[in-house]
Amino acid sequence: MTDIDWDHPIDPKPGWTLDHVKQYVSSNGAEGQFWNGTQTLLLTTLGRVSGKPVRTPLIYGEADGRYLIVASKGGHPEDPLWYKNLKAHPEVRVQVGPKVVQGTARTATPEERAAYWPVMVGHWPAYDEYQTKTDREIPIVVIEPTRQVA
Template sequence: MDWDHPKDPKQGTWQLDHVKQYVATNGAEGHHWNGTQTLLLTTVGRVSGNAVRTPLIYGEADGRYLIVASKGGDDEHPLWYKNLTAHPEVRIQVGPEVLQGTARTATPEERAAYWPVMVGHWADYDEYQRKTDREIPIVVIEPAGAAA
């Protein structure tokens, strides 16, 4: 896996601009975004096998990182979520720190505890959940240490 050369979001999207800024400044710009905090998640494409990088809002609990697979309340899971369910080994950049980790879907008990944490970071998550019949997953990333 070539973690150091991931595929970034599509050209012309705010996500691509966000990733470029985040990487160019080692997280000094982009980590704090629109009143919240973001990380860069790199997953392994379940079809392509290539590294794919996505900027996401995150929270923290119990030494773990939390992200929400909301896709704005769409009825389909985001591609990054489908990728990590197929390949749970991930890389994250949180500000200047780059870590390897293992991602998993929160248990129902964890989701109940972590949902208010994540709504505290992005209030729109409640609205996104109302827009869809699917239960929006929370992903728990267990950091394994600094990336090589």
């Protein structure tokens, strides 16, 4: 997948998430990285059907030089689309503030999830509530940066 146009992803539908992405991108991460008392990044996955890049703003944490994100979908019974995408295509792009990196995403092991869940709840306490709303175990995704892009 070397001919992917990572610089022109599909953004969210109109609404607050699109507004958030536009603010983040237009300010090169100076605005939008910090949102509602937490920190956010822009995750770009490859659509599992289309193969096209799709960008999503998400809350993140960090551990051992890796980025952590939670596939909560607010406690919905189904996984979010971005998570389904990265399970099919683990190569991702992440923008954190002005920094842009390519990376490889994977679901945290049970041991990692046990260690990282409190970290992520520290960033967004509602994750605990989301977990009570669903029978699925909400995954934590670990993104290993592979190279810096910008």
